[in-house]
Amino acid sequence: MxxxxxxxxxxxxxxxxxxxxxxxxxxxxxxxxARGGSYLTDKPEACVNCHVMREQYAGWIKGSHRSVAVCNDCHTSDGVIDKYAAKAMYGFLHTYAFTTGRFPDETGRQGEG
Structure with missing residues (x-):
């Protein structure tokens, strides 16, 4: 044996x-x-962690819209579970796109790769 x-x-x-x-x-x-903990908040500053969102954030910060809404009010679902499920899904998809170079950079060109 x-x-x-x-x-x-x-x-x-x-x-x-x-x-x-x-x-x-x-x-x-x-x-x-990747400062993942910042994405668990409602702070709009988390959206600027991604360099392609700087222009949108600058527009939001200068506009009157900032006094009535933050990014998550319009760009995630209502309810805690749906909200964080959407954040997780978009976070994964964005991470995948940036890692593989399949996301346009700030000039609108596709990344190399």
Whole structure:
């Protein structure tokens, strides 16, 4: 009878644990680096974390609209669950687009990549 089965199983568990730990670590690092916590608020300044939103933010800050609404009032759903589900979905899609270069830069040109 061979004892390779338990050793192989233990190695697989360690490899899975290491891989999962690295994935979680990368996710936490990315969340902190991208100032992910700011997106959990209603503060319009969070929208400026993304360089392509500077012009929109500047227009909002100079206009009278800022006295009656913040970005989330019009650009997310009502209700806590729907609001944060929308924020999560858009956050993922924006992150994917910026990471892959499939989002126009401030000049309107598509990114390289």
């Amino acid at each position: 061979s004892h390779r089965g338990p050793a192989l199983r233990q190695t697989s568990i360690w490899a899975l644990t290491l891989g999962l730990g690295m994935l979680i670590g990368l996710g936490v690092y990315t969340f902190v680096y």
